[in-house]
Amino acid sequence: MEKVLIAFAAALAIGLTALATGWAQSRIGASGAGTLAEKPELVGAIVVLIAIPETMVILGFVIATMILLMLK
Amino acid sequence: MIARISSVEIVGPKGMLRDVLTCLQDLGVFQIEPELVRVVEKGDEAYIRPFLQDKKMLSERIFLDDLRLKINTLFSCLPEISVRTSYIDPLPVLDNIAKTIDRHISRCRLVNEKKEVLEKERTELNRYRIFLDALFSILGDIGDTPDLDFIGLTIKEPDMVGLIRQLLSQITDRKFEFLTATAEDGTLAGLIIIPKSISGKVKQYLSEKQLPELALPPALRDLSFPEKNTHVKKRITVIAGEIEDIAVEMERFAHRWVPIYLNVRECVAERLSLLRITASVFETTMCFFISGWMPSDDVEQVRKKIRDTFQGKATIEEKEVFEEYLDRVPVVLKNPPYFRPFELLVKYLPLPRYTSLDPTPFIGIFFPIFFGMILGDAGYGIVLVSLSAVMIKLVRGKKELVDAFKILLISSVYAVFFGILYGEFFGDLGHMLFGLKPVWVERRGAVVPMILFSLSIGAAHMVLGLALGFIAAIRKGSKKEALYKFLTTLIFIFIIILIASLFELVPRLFTRPVVSGILILTPFLILTGGLLAPLELLKSIGNMISYVRIMAIGLTSVMLAFAANRLAGMTGDIMTGIFVAGLLHLLNLILGVFSPAIHSLRLHYVEFFGKFLEYGGKKFEPLRK
Numbered sequence: 001m002e003k004v005l006i007a008f009a010a011a012l013a014i015g016l017t018a019l020a021t022g023w024a025q026s027r028i029g030a031s032g033a034g035t036l037a038e039k040p041e042l043v044g045a046i047v048v049l050i051a052i053p054e055t056m057v058i059l060g061f062v063i064a065t066m067i068l069l070m071l072k
Numbered sequence: 073m074i075a076r077i078s079s080v081e082i083v084g085p086k087g088m089l090r091d092v093l094t095c096l097q098d099l100g101v102f103q104i105e106p107e108l109v110r111v112v113e114k115g116d117e118a119y120i121r122p123f124l125q126d127k128k129m130l131s132e133r134i135f136l137d138d139l140r141l142k143i144n145t146l147f148s149c150l151p152e153i154s155v156r157t158s159y160i161d162p163l164p165v166l167d168n169i170a171k172t173i174d175r176h177i178s179r180c181r182l183v184n185e186k187k188e189v190l191e192k193e194r195t196e197l198n199r200y201r202i203f204l205d206a207l208f209s210i211l212g213d214i215g216d217t218p219d220l221d222f223i224g225l226t227i228k229e230p231d232m233v234g235l236i237r238q239l240l241s242q243i244t245d246r247k248f249e250f251l252t253a254t255a256e257d258g259t260l261a262g263l264i265i266i267p268k269s270i271s272g273k274v275k276q277y278l279s280e281k282q283l284p285e286l287a288l289p290p291a292l293r294d295l296s297f298p299e300k301n302t303h304v305k306k307r308i309t310v311i312a313g314e315i316e317d318i319a320v321e322m323e324r325f326a327h328r329w330v331p332i333y334l335n336v337r338e339c340v341a342e343r344l345s346l347l348r349i350t351a352s353v354f355e356t357t358m359c360f361f362i363s364g365w366m367p368s369d370d371v372e373q374v375r376k377k378i379r380d381t382f383q384g385k386a387t388i389e390e391k392e393v394f395e396e397y398l399d400r401v402p403v404v405l406k407n408p409p410y411f412r413p414f415e416l417l418v419k420y421l422p423l424p425r426y427t428s429l430d431p432t433p434f435i436g437i438f439f440p441i442f443f444g445m446i447l448g449d450a451g452y453g454i455v456l457v458s459l460s461a462v463m464i465k466l467v468r469g470k471k472e473l474v475d476a477f478k479i480l481l482i483s484s485v486y487a488v489f490f491g492i493l494y495g496e497f498f499g500d501l502g503h504m505l506f507g508l509k510p511v512w513v514e515r516r517g518a519v520v521p522m523i524l525f526s527l528s529i530g531a532a533h534m535v536l537g538l539a540l541g542f543i544a545a546i547r548k549g550s551k552k553e554a555l556y557k558f559l560t561t562l563i564f565i566f567i568i569i570l571i572a573s574l575f576e577l578v579p580r581l582f583t584r585p586v587v588s589g590i591l592i593l594t595p596f597l598i599l600t601g602g603l604l605a606p607l608e609l610l611k612s613i614g615n616m617i618s619y620v621r622i623m624a625i626g627l628t629s630v631m632l633a634f635a636a637n638r639l640a641g642m643t644g645d646i647m648t649g650i651f652v653a654g655l656l657h658l659l660n661l662i663l664g665v666f667s668p669a670i671h672s673l674r675l676h677y678v679e680f681f682g683k684f685l686e687y688g689g690k691k692f693e694p695l696r697k
Contacts, residue, residue, distance in 0.1 A: 022622065047673060048677045051673075051677075054671075055614065059614075059617060061620065062620050
C-alpha cells in the first residue's frame, strides 16, 4: 500500500505540473502565433515565452524523482 | 564581442560638404549623429548652426524627389519581370530621363487603361457565355422566333425555380416555357420563353419581385440565339488575343527601359540620402562639421582616405565618449569566424547595450555543449554532421541557412562526443552490434547521477552568468550594482555548497561556515540590491534547477531510441524490423534536432543571459550606398 501511495504521489507531482505547463503553453502559444503573424521579428521572444512554463514540469520531475528515490 | 566605437568629428570647408559625404558613403563605416548640438562645447553654441541648404540644393532635392516618384509610378504600370543589369552611368542622362519619363508614363497608362477595358469586357462576356452555353444545351439550334421573347435569369437559390414557375403561371395564364440548366460555374441559368405581347408585363413583374433580368449587351440584342452564342465566343477569342499583344508590348518595353530606370532610381536614392543627411550637418561661417560614430578600428583608414582625397582640407578628429552619451553609442558585433554563425541565435533578441557584453561567444561555447549533452548519441550525431555538411554546400549563398547548418554541424560534433561518453549509437544498437560500452556513464540507468551532473552544469553556468553581471556592472561604472552582483554570486555559491553538504555530496563540515557566511552577507545584499534582492537570489536557484532539463530531455531521447530497437527486435523479421527501427529513429532524430536546440536556447535566453545582459542597444546604421 505504501508503495502505491509513493508512486501515486510521484505521479501527481509530474502529472499536475505537466498539465499546468500544457495549459500555460497553450495560452502563450496561441497568443504567440497571433503575434508572429503580425511581427515575425519577435520569434526569439516568443520561443522564450513558450519555454518559460516548462520549468514547472522540470521541477515536478525533480520532485517526483526525489519522492521515488528518497521514500523507497 | 561588441566592437569599440569612436565618436568622431569631421570638419572641412563648406564647399566640400557633398564630396566628403560621398566619400563617407563609399566607405560605409560612418554613422551620423543628428543631435550633435548636445555635444558642442560650451561657449561655441553662438557660432554653430544647423546646415542651411541653399536654393540649388533645395531645387535639386525637389527635382530628385519628383523623379523618384515618377519612376515608382512607371514601375507600378509595368509587369514585374527579371531584367538585365544596366551599366549606363545615370548621372549624365538624368535630365533626358526626366523628360522621357512623362511620355513613358502616359503611354503605359493608356495601354493599361485599354487592357483594363478589354479585361472588363471579357469578364462580362464570360458571364454571358456561361449562361448561353447552359441554355444552348437545352434549346439547341433554334431558328428565328419573331413572336417569342426570351428572358434570361441567373438564379442564385435552386428553391426559387418553383416560385418563379408559379408566378409565371399566374401572369401569363400558363402561356410560357421556363427552362433551367446548371452553368459551368455551378450557378443555375434560367430562360423564360413567352409571347412578345406579354413580355413587358412579365419583365416588370420580375423586377418588382427583385429577380433581375440578365441584360445582354446591345450588340447581341438583335441576333438570333445561336448567333449570340457564336458572337460571344468569337469576341472572347479576339479580346484574349488583344490582351496577349498588350502583355507582349509591355514586356518588351519593360525589358528595354526598366534596367535603365532601376539604375536611375538607385542613383536618385543615393543623392537624396546625401541631401537629407545634410540636415544633420552643422556649419559655421566658413566650415561644415559632421559628428558621428564609427568603429575604432576603421578610424585610421577613414582618416587616411579623407586626408588623401581632400589634400588635408578636410580633417577627422576622434573625440572622447562621455559617460552620459554611452546609451547613444551604436552597437556593432564583431566576432571571430567560429562564433560568427552563432550571431544568428543572438539576432532573435534585442541588441545588447554598448556597455553590456556580447552574448555571442558564450552561446557559441555553451549552446553546442548543451545540445550535445542532451542528444548524446554518436549515431544521430554522425547523421546530423553529414546532413549539415551537405546542406551547407546546397544552400550556399543564403547566409542565414548556412549559419544555421554550421551551428547544427558544430553541435552534432558534440553530440558524437557525448554519444561516445554515454556509449550510445542509435540507442543501444551500438552495444548490440559492436559491443560499444559507455566511456563515462550509461544515461538510462543513471538517473540520479545525471540529475546531479545537470545541476552542476547549471550551477557553473549560473555562477558564470552572475560573475559576468559583476563584470558588466564594473564596465558600466556602477559600483553599487557591482557590489550587489558580487554579493549575489558569493551567496549563490554558498547556497550551492550548503545544499551539497546537506545531501552529503561534500563533507558536512562546510555547513556551519557557509550558513554563517550567508547570514552575514544577506543584510549587505539587501542594502545594495533592495528588499527584493533575496527573491532574485531564489530565482537563480530556480534557474539552476531548470538545467535538469538537460538530463530529462536527454533521457526521453535515449528511451525512444531504446524503444525503437526493442520494437524492431519484436517484429521477428529483418526487413520489417529495419523499417520499424528506421521510422522510429527518424522520428527521434527529428525530435533530437528541435528539442535540444529549443531547450539549449531557452537555457541561454532565460536563465543565463538574464544574469548579465542589458538589452536596448542601438543598431549601427552607417551611411552607405
